[in-house]
Amino acid sequence: MPKVVSNTTPILSLLKISKLHLLHDLYEIITIPEAVFLEIEAGKHLKSYINLVELKWIEIKKINNLQSLDFFFDLDYGEAEVLVLAKELEADLVILDENLGRRYAQQLGLNVTGTLGVLLKAKQRNLIKSVRECLLELIENNVWISPAICDKVLQLANE
Incomplete structure (x- = not known):
């Protein structure tokens, strides 16, 4: 089973379109750092809120090396903890949407x-029928996706 660490945005985006289960379907266990958990808990008042503690397939972990957060001073706390935790766990995959966080992860x-990579993989595994429908639903739910990225994802999905 792969070690997968997720940031807040992919979880919230998938929640908004009732597709959070795809993370479990694709990766079995998702690990999030405490900062991501707290960011999601801050949205308890939102319609799409879900209590992550009740989901047995989401593990919440503390990072060990707090000092390494200083390296990511230009990221928000959740993203920084995702990167530190991913390194500490020797994660196989990090799920991040924000460009700067993704660049750090690659470095x-x-x-x-x-999120869109998750949707593509879900379509490849026949867990969803249409990436296009999911993209439209994300956009309807105020998730910003650049038109160029939409086009590229739809091309990869053969839609």
């Missing part, structure tokens, strides 16, 4: 995907 030698 650290981490394999990176994002």
